[in-house]
Amino acid sequence: MSWIRVCLLMLMLLVSDREGHAEGDSPLSPAEAARSFVLEDPDLEVQLVASEPAVRSPVALAWDAGQRLYVAEMVGYPETPGLGRITRLEDRDGDGQYEHSVVFAGGFDFPASVLPIEAGVLVADAPHIWLLRDTNDDGQADERQIVWTGFQPGSQQLRANALHWGPDNWIHGANGRNDGEVTRPEGGGTVSIRARDFRFRLEPPAFEAVVGQSQFGQVHDDWGRRFLSWNTIPTRQQLLPDRFLAECPEMASQAIVDLAAPGDTGEIFPLSPPPRQFNAERASFYNALCGLTILRSPHLGAEYAGNAFAGESLSNLVIRRQLDASGVLARSHRANPRQDFLASSDSWFHPVFLATGPDGALYLADFYRPLVEHPIYVASPEARDGVDWREGAEHGRIWRVTRRGTDPARRVSVPPAMLKPEELVSRLDHAVGWQRDTARRLIVEQRRVDLVPAVRRVLSAAATAAGRLQALWTLEGLGELQSTDLEQALADESDMVCVQGIALSESHVAEDRPLQLKWQKLAREGSALIRFQVALSSLGWKAESRLGLLKTLVQRAPGESPLTEVVLAVAARTPGQTLELVRQLVRDDPELWLSPDGERSRFLRGVGRRLGVGPLDEQDARGLESLLQQARETREPAGVGWILAGISESEALRGGSLKAHSAWHDPALVAWARRVVEQGADFASGPTNSATWAAPLGLLVWGEPVETVRSVIPLVKRGQPAEVQALAAFVIVELATDSLVPELVGAWPQVGTVGRRVLLRGAARSLAMGRVIREGFEAGVISRADFPSDLVVVLLQSDSVDLQEIAREVAPAVNSNRQQVVDSHREILPQRGNALNGARLFRQHCLVCHQVQREGGTVGPDLSGIGGRPREAILVDLLDPNRQVNPNFVAHSVEMQSGVVVSGLVVAETSQTLVLKRADGREEQLPVADVLEVRSTGQSLMPEGFEQKLSREALIDLLEFLRTPGRELLREAEREDARDE
DSSP states (O other): OOHHHHHHHHHHHHHHHHHHTOTTOOOOOHHHHHHTEEESOTTEEEEEEEETTTOOSEEEEEEOTTOOEEEEEOTTTTTOTTOEEEEEEEOTTSSSOOOEEEEEEEEESOOOEEEEETTEEEEEETTEEEEEEOTTOSSSOOEEEEEEEEEOOOSGGGSSEEEEEOTTSSEEEEOTTSOEEEEOTTOOOOEEOTTOEEEEETTTTEEEEESSOOSSOEEEOTTSOEEEEETTEEEEEEOSOHHHHHHOGGGGGGSEEEOOOTTOOOBOOOOSOOOOOOSSOOSSBSOOEEEEEEOOOSTTOTTTTTOEEEEEGGGTEEEEEEEOOSSSSOOEEESSTTOOSEEESOTTOOEEEEEEOTTSOEEEEEOOSSOOOOGGGOOOHHHHHHSOTTTTTTOOEEEEEEETTOOHHHHOOOOGGGSOHHHHHHGGGOSSHHHHHHHHHHHHHTTOGGGHHHHHHHHHHOSSHHHHHHHHHHHHHHTOOOHHHHHHHHTOSSHHHHHHHHHHHTTTGGGOHHHHHHHHHHHHHSOHHHHHHHHHHGGGSOGGGSHHHHHHHHHHOTTOTTHHHHHHHHHTTSTTHHHHHHHHHHHHOHHHHHSOOHHHHHHHHHHHHHHTTSOOOHHHHHHHHHHHHHHHHHTOOHHHHHHHHHHHHHHHHTTOOGGGOGGGOOHHHHHHHHHHHHHHHHHOOSHHHHHHHTGGGGGGGGSOHHHHHHHHGGGGBTTSOHHHHHHHHHHHHHHOOGGGHHHHHHHGGGBOHHHHHHHHHHTTTOHHHHHHHHHHHHTTSSOGGGOOHHHHHHHHTSSOHHHHHHHHHHSOOOOSOHHHHHHHTGGGTTOOOOHHHHHHHHHHHTTTTOEETTEEOSSSOOOTTGGGSOHHHHHHHHHOTTSSOOGGGOOEEEEETTSOEEEEEEEEEOSSEEEEEOTTSOEEEEEGGGEEEEEEOSSOSSOSOGGGTSOHHHHHHHHHHHHSOOHHHHHHHHHHHHHTO
16 A cells, blocks of 8 residues: 555544544543544553543642542532542552552542642632541541631632642742632731732741732743743743742742743644634633643653643543753743644543653543533533533543553562652652652651751752752742752752752752852853843842842843843832942943944843833932043943933823923933934834833933934834834924824824824824814824723723813714624624724734734734634624633722722732733732722623724625734734835
8 A cells, every 4th residue: 555545544434533533422431532642752651540430520630649649529520519529549450550449538519629738638619718627547538627628619620729839849839810808717917919929828827928929820040040830821931939029029020930832823723623602712722721740751752741731621632842941031932743641533632631650651630521611601501501511521531651561560660658768858850840859748747857967968969950859849838948059059050959049048048158259259250041040139238238149140241131121120129229230330331332233232220111110319310420420521422311211211101201391301312312313213123122222212202302302203104113212202292293183194194103102192192183183183194993982981080171072073982782782783794894904903903912922912802713703703803802801811990098999900910019011011019008999890801892993895804804814914914004105
C-alpha cells in the first residue's frame, strides 16, 4: 500500500472517529476512550489510573505522604448541592492502577480542591475550607472542622480552589473569581480577597490575600515562581512580590504578566466535533483553560520538564507551553504551532485538573460528561430548563501521561511517610518535585529541628539546584535560617538559588555588612534575573544606604525593563532620592547622561513619568531645578528634556500639562523637543520607535501656539501610532486658539480614532476645542458616531452650554426594549457585507476595547474566535450587550469617601490600592483607604444603542468581518485608512 493511501486511510478514520461521537452519543468505555487520544509526541502514551465507579466527576486531586490519592468530586455540578465527596484511592499492589477506592468524606456541596497535610485533609468547598481527620484509620473521615470561612460560593466553576503547599511553607489557594471576606469560624477580623488569591497557615492561624487572581488552577514551579490560571490565557506569572507591593502599591497593575508569545493567537486544534454550546463562548480559540500545572519532573523527557500544561475543557484537549526559565519572565512558547499536546476525538473527555504525580508522570482529572457549561451563563430559558446538565455525573476518569513502554511498577518510590529521618532529608534532592515538596512539608510540619544539620548538608552538597533550594526553604520553614546559609545561597552557581537567597536575606541585609557586600557584587556582576531580584529586595536596605546600590543597577543596564521601573519605584520611597540618583549618574559620567543614548533616554523618561504621577515634593523640585540649571550651563538640554518629556506624559494622563510649570520653560528645550519629534516622524519605522520619539511632544506646549499646532496636526491623523496621536492631540488641546478653529475642523476627517478621543475629551476644558466640536458637528464633519458614551457623560457635565446641547443630541435615544431592537435588525443577518470595510469599522469603534489575535484593547472580551458563533448571537452581542455579560468583564461601581463614584473593571488590588480599568482603557489607581464601597453593576462597559452609531449597511459589513476576524485584515484596514488621508 502506498504512503498516500495510508495517509488517506488514516484521515478517513480520523474524520469517521470525529463524526462518530457527536451530540447525544453514549460515553465510551475507558479502553475506547484511551484509543481516542492523540499525543503530539509518539513516544508518550496515556494510561488509565482509575475510572467509574471508583471515581465520579473528578475536579481536583492530591496525594498524601503515603502516596494515596485523594480526589475532589463535584458530583452535583452544576446546581445540586450535597452530592460532593472526597474519594481516596490506593495502588496497593504497585502496578500503577489505583484499584482500591473508599469514600473518605461525603455530603459536600461542590468541593473544588483537596490537600492532604500532616493535620488531616483540607477541602475547599465554598464558603468554607474544611479540615478532615480520620482518627481511627478506617479510611473515612470522622472529624470535620471549618478552619476558614467567608469564600463567596457563586458559580461552581469559579470557587476557591487549587490548595497546595507553597515554597514559603504556607498553603496557597486560588480565588476562583468569586472573591470573599474570609475569617475564622469563631469570628475575628476579616480579610478581603477581592481580585486576589490567598495563602494561610493553620498554626498559628494566619490568612493573607496575595496579589493576582486565578480562576481554576494555580501553581509554583521548582524555583518558587507563582503561575496563575485564566480561562483565556495559558500562563500568567507573578512578577512583583507582595512585600514589594506593600511599599510600592502604585505598581500593582504590573504585578501579574501574561507570558504568551506575541505570535500566540490563542488558536487551538481539537479533534472532537464542535461542542454543543448554549452561550456566547468560543470553541476555536482559548476559552475554558483550567487546571494549570508545571511538570516538575524529567520523567516525560528533558524537553518537558518545567513546561506548563492546562486543560482546554470545552474542546477536549490539553495544551502545552514551553517556559523560558532564564530571564526575569518565563516567556511561554508553543512547542508545536499546529498541534496541541493531547487531543481526544471523544467529546465527553474534559481535562479539568493536572498535576505532577509522585512517580513524575503527568496526571489528568477527566470530568467525563457530555456537558461542562454552566446554565447560569446560558441566555435562553428554554435551553436552561430543557437540558439535563448532570448527564453523565456517574462517570469520571484519572489518566496518566508517561513515556511509552514504561512499567508503572518500576517507578514506585517508597512513600515519604515510610522513610527514616535521614532518608527523608535526602528526598529533598529527589528528581520529582512532588517528592521534594512532601519531604520539606513533613520536616517543617513535624518541626524536625533535629534534622537541621542534615538539611544544611543538602544545601551544601545537593546535586541539583532544585534540591539546594528545597533545603533553603526547609531551613526558613523551621526558623533556622542563618547568615551563613544565606551567604552560601548568594554564592551558588545557580541563578535560581541565588535569587531565592536574595529574597530570603531581605529581612537580614540592613544590619549585615557581609551580606551587603555580596549584594553589591551581584548588582555589578549578576545576570538580569539576579539584578532584578536585588532591585526588588533593596527595600530591605536602609534608605540612606541603598542609593549606591540603585545607581550600580542603573549603570549596568540603564534601559533594562522591568528592572528600571522597580529601581525608580524604590527610589521614590525616599523624598528627593529619584533625582539624587540622576544627579549622581550625571556627576559620574556627564557625557553619557547629559546627551543620552536610547537606553539612557528611556531611563530618564521613566524618571519623568515617575515624578509626574503627583505634585513634586520640595526636594524633587530643587533637584529638577538643579538639572535644568546644569542643562543651561552646558547647553545640553537632552538629559533633562527626556525627564520633562516623561513628566508631560504623566501630566497628560492626569489632565495637566507643562504649561503650568513656566519656571521650567527654556527655548532650548522646545527646540530640542521639536528636533527629536521631526527626526522621529521622518525616519521612524513603526510603533516601537514612535514610543520614544513622540515622548517630547509634551514640551511643545511651551512653543508658539499657531506654528506648533500646525506642525503637529499631521501627527493626529490616521496611520500614526496610537501614542503619537494621543500626545499630539494633547498638545493641540493645550494650544488651540480661535484662529485655528477652521483648520482643525478641516483636518477632522483625517484624524485617527485615538486622536479624536483626546480632542473630543479636551473640548471640556478648552474653549477653542469646544468651538471646533460645535462647528464641526454643525457642518456634519463630526458625526454622532465620533462620541463614545463615556465622553457624552463628560460633555454633559462641562461648563459649556453648547457642548451640553451637543452631548444631549448625540446621546443615543436608546430603545429600552432591546429584544425589539434585535428583532428589527434580523433582516440583515442573511446579507453578505464587505469584510475589509467591516475591519475598518471595527478599528474605529471596537479595537480600543477588544482584542483580535492579541491586537487591541482588553476592556472587553477577546473576539478572536467569535466567528465560530451564529450571526444572530453576534448581532445580539452588538445590540443587547448586557443580555449575557462575560463574568470577566462585569463592570464595578466604586464609591469613594468623597462621594465621587467611578466605574470600570477591577483589574488588580493590593491592601493599599484598587486598580480600575475605565471604558477608554485607562487605568486608575484608587487608594483603598478612600474607598467606601465596591459594587458589581452586573453589566458590561459596552453601552447600549450601538444601532444609533452605525447604519444597517455598516452593521452588515461589521458582521461580515466578525465572521472571520483576523489580525491581517485589521492591518490591511489600517493601511486603507492611511491611504484615504
